[in-house]
Amino acid sequence: MAVSAHLRTFRHAAWLGWQMESNWTRPWLFMIYSIARPIAATLILVVMFLVVKQGVANDPAMFAFTYLGSVFFMFVAQVMMGATMVIMEDREHYQTLKQLYIAPISIRVYIIGRAMSKLLLTSVSVVISIAFGILVLGLPLDLGTVDWPLFAAAMALGISCILAIGIALAGITFLTAKHSSGINEGIGGAFYLLCGTLFPLTVLPSWAQAVGMAIPLTYWLELVRRSLYPGSAMEAISGLGALGSGTIMLYLVVSTLAFLAASTLIFRYADRRARRAGKVDMTTSY
Amino acid sequence: MAYALEVSALSRAFTGKQTVVALENVDLKVKEGELFGLLGPNGAGKTTLIKILSTLLLPTSGTAKVLGYDVDGEASKIRPLINMVSGGETSGYGLLTVRENLWMFSQFYGVPGSVARERIDGLLKAFGLEDKANAKVRTISTGQRQRMNIIRGFVTDPKLIFLDEPTLGLDVTTSRTIREYIRDWVRARDDRTLLLTTHYMREAEELCDRVAIIDRGTILACGPPAELKRRMNHASTFVMDTTSFDPAPLSAVRGVKGVSADEIESGKRVRLVLEDESAISDVISAVVSRGGRIVSLNKVEATLEDAFIEMVGRGLG
Numbered sequence: 001m002a003v004s005a006h007l008r009t010f011r012h013a014a015w016l017g018w019q020m021e022s023n024w025t026r027p028w029l030f031m032i033y034s035i036a037r038p039i040a041a042t043l044i045l046v047v048m049f050l051v052v053k054q055g056v057a058n059d060p061a062m063f064a065f066t067y068l069g070s071v072f073f074m075f076v077a078q079v080m081m082g083a084t085m086v087i088m089e090d091r092e093h094y095q096t097l098k099q100l101y102i103a104p105i106s107i108r109v110y111i112i113g114r115a116m117s118k119l120l121l122t123s124v125s126v127v128i129s130i131a132f133g134i135l136v137l138g139l140p141l142d143l144g145t146v147d148w149p150l151f152a153a154a155m156a157l158g159i160s161c162i163l164a165i166g167i168a169l170a171g172i173t174f175l176t177a178k179h180s181s182g183i184n185e186g187i188g189g190a191f192y193l194l195c196g197t198l199f200p201l202t203v204l205p206s207w208a209q210a211v212g213m214a215i216p217l218t219y220w221l222e223l224v225r226r227s228l229y230p231g232s233a234m235e236a237i238s239g240l241g242a243l244g245s246g247t248i249m250l251y252l253v254v255s256t257l258a259f260l261a262a263s264t265l266i267f268r269y270a271d272r273r274a275r276r277a278g279k280v281d282m283t284t285s286y
Numbered sequence: 287m288a289y290a291l292e293v294s295a296l297s298r299a300f301t302g303k304q305t306v307v308a309l310e311n312v313d314l315k316v317k318e319g320e321l322f323g324l325l326g327p328n329g330a331g332k333t334t335l336i337k338i339l340s341t342l343l344l345p346t347s348g349t350a351k352v353l354g355y356d357v358d359g360e361a362s363k364i365r366p367l368i369n370m371v372s373g374g375e376t377s378g379y380g381l382l383t384v385r386e387n388l389w390m391f392s393q394f395y396g397v398p399g400s401v402a403r404e405r406i407d408g409l410l411k412a413f414g415l416e417d418k419a420n421a422k423v424r425t426i427s428t429g430q431r432q433r434m435n436i437i438r439g440f441v442t443d444p445k446l447i448f449l450d451e452p453t454l455g456l457d458v459t460t461s462r463t464i465r466e467y468i469r470d471w472v473r474a475r476d477d478r479t480l481l482l483t484t485h486y487m488r489e490a491e492e493l494c495d496r497v498a499i500i501d502r503g504t505i506l507a508c509g510p511p512a513e514l515k516r517r518m519n520h521a522s523t524f525v526m527d528t529t530s531f532d533p534a535p536l537s538a539v540r541g542v543k544g545v546s547a548d549e550i551e552s553g554k555r556v557r558l559v560l561e562d563e564s565a566i567s568d569v570i571s572a573v574v575s576r577g578g579r580i581v582s583l584n585k586v587e588a589t590l591e592d593a594f595i596e597m598v599g600r601g602l603g
């Protein structure tokens with residue numbers, strides 16, 4: 001398919017996604033639901049952690065580590081889940097999946113397009129959370145010292161990776177029934193624990209550390225933290241201090257490419273399986 | 287003559303708690319430019335065949351070519367050229383307007399903007415939906431949504447369109463509008479092909495160049511409606527009214543050799559297709575011996591329905 005066709009699909013899917021997100025009769029309800037709710041969910045976890053681990057709250061670097069990891073994890077929770085929700089909603093609720101499936105579009109491009117509104121709203125949530133962190137919780141972040149090019153590169157790769165995982169899960173959703181979002185939540189939870197989100201990898205058993213080191217999100221979070229806190233404070237905590245930022249960037253690139261390739265294979269396989277099993281237009285009967 | 291559809295030895299089974307064979311060894315050729323009908327009772331396999339041909343479902347075995355491309359290996363070549371609508375389809379994005387829904391799908395097929403706008407306006411008008419163009423889909427009626435979906439099928443100007451029971455559940459006027467549109471659409475250009483399924487005999491007879499009669503996953507006969515009826519010429523068709531008796535007249539006469547029957551009015555009126563007219567005396571004694579009485583017995587002109595009754599052994603019900 002031509003690039004222009006993919007761009008067209010992307011554009012219209014993104015437009016559709018935005019219509020769905022912003023389809024609230026009262027704008028403030030939309031703001032609360034789409035922006036404030038993920039913030040609240042994230043902060044509850046951070047606060048719980050801080051209560052359990054009293055020491056963290058008193059250590060500014062440790063607090064920044066925990067806070068940023070949790071805040072940026074919103075992208076995983078929202079965008080990755082958003083991608084799988086597309087398949088569920090279009091198949092079950094709108095019942096348009098079969099129409100899209102036989103259309104001359106790439107379903108993967110369509111899913112990415114649909115996920116863009118989630119990406120945008122989550123970005124707003126993240127920015128608000130960081131502002132809240134700085135202004136209210138005393139998060140020691142100096143925007144003047146941020147390594148913006150590193151931050152931008154890490155974000156681009158991280159989001160690509162999150163979308164790749166989302167697409168693979170969307171493929172698996174093709175094969176499963178409506179109430180199987182459990183797998184997705186399980187995977188989200190695993191990433192939360194294994195990628196050094198709330199606490200450093202070093203507290204995990206060595207096998208779990210090894211798994212974490214194979215997931216690009218680990219390197220993404222590390223680079224996001226390092227770019228926001230140039231110096232050595234973050235890497236001293238994360239346990240990845242032995243690796244330079246260049247090396248971590250290389251790991252991030254390589255593991256992201258591997259995830260993209262795996263995502264492509266999984267999606268193609270699931271697509272074919274779904275078409276063979278007749279699951280593309282399957283609706284759950286209650 | 288180019289074939290729009292070439293189906294050969296096509297089978298499809300669904301495995302689950304028990305295996306259902308939805309299509310068995312189906313052979314079918316549809317020419318470019320044809321308005322072709324698949325006629326069969328519920329569960330015959332019509333929707334399954336349409337799903338396979340529209341690249342939604344893979345066959346279990348056999349091959350199907352759509353506009354020269356294989357449904358298994360070349361789906362991406364088929365998809366830009368076709369579209370499919372199920373008549374009962376009320377789907378759509380409720381938060382978009384009718385026009386926005388149609389617009390979005392036209393854009394997924396790469397229809398140029400001005401062409402799409404013009405086409406959408408024309409179709410909304412043709413299907414009497416222009417006053418709902420800017421209404422949110424969630425606010426319109428089921429019948430209106432069905433019409434919107436039929437428009438969605440035509441808005442991409444496919445070379446080949448599949449319509450699965452296009453008039454299902456629609457009122458008489460709307461059904462007629464759709465039938466007329468379908469006919470005109472195919473006739474307007476000679477490279478347009480349309481395959482519809484129906485379990486309304488009249489629809490197939492009125493509309494289609496050729497009809498395939500399908501039952502239990504197998505194609506029983508295929509040809510122009512007139513020819514299918516001609517095949518019936520050796521047989522005789524009667525409509526019989528009886529008093530009601532137990533068992534029902536239908537089951538009484540079904541036992542008679544050389545007779546196929548279908549109930550027209552419950553417990554009172556049946557349509558009989560006799561391989562040989564002399565079997566009528568057996569029919570009469572079958573009724574009388576069970577305590578029924580014949581109110582009237584008329585010989586009638588054979589219809590496509592009779593061809594169907596004879597082949598399938600029962601009516602469309």
Ligand SMILES: Nc1ncnc2c1ncn2[C@@H]1O[C@H](COP(=O)(O)OP(=O)(O)O)[C@@H](O)[C@H]1O
Nearest residue numbers: 278300306308327328329330331332333334335
């Ligand atoms: N996804 C499916 N799983 C199991 N059985 C199915 C499925 N789809 C169709 N069938 C069965 O296949 C047969 C043919 O169905 P279908 O093609 O829908 O018939 P029609 O459209 O002529 O009414 C029916 O017995 C139906 O129950």
Ligand SMILES: [Mg+2]
Nearest residue numbers: 332333334450
């Ligand atoms: Mg059907």
